[in-house]
Amino acid sequence: xxxxxxxxxxxxxxxxxxxxxxxxxxxxxxxxxxxxxxxxxxxxxxxxxxxxxxxxxxxxxxxxxxxxxxxxxxxxxxxxxxxxx
Numbered sequence: 001x002x003x004x005x006x007x008x009x010x011x012x013x014x015x016x017x018x019x020x021x022x023x024x025x026x027x028x029x030x031x032x033x034x035x036x037x038x039x040x041x042x043x044x045x046x047x048x049x050x051x052x053x054x055x056x057x058x059x060x061x062x063x064x065x066x067x068x069x070x071x072x073x074x075x076x077x078x079x080x081x082x083x084x085x
Contacts, residue, residue: 035061042066055081 011019038058042048042065050059053071055078062069073079 034058038062039065053082054078056085060085 011023014022035058038061042062044065044067046067048059048062048066048069050056050062050069050071053059053073054075056071059069059071059082071082073082
């Protein structure tokens with residue numbers, strides 16, 4: 001399997017017109033790097049806390065992999081979106 005760093009170097013050789021759709025498709029299938037880190041750091045026996053949760057993108061990942069997730073967002077507009085999720 002090709003290492004992530006090698007893929008990143010190969011990606012730079014592609015024109016931007018091809019690179020961005022390819023990156024978007026890859027992340028739709030494999031997830032974002034942030035999702036992988038959040039899943040790795042989550043403990044299924046503990047509660048995760050997401051401070052500055054914005055619209056809850058990572059809070060959703062934490063909720064899947066931890067016992068529960070408490071998400072806090074000070075921006076009222078983002079907090080309204082977060083509450084609907």
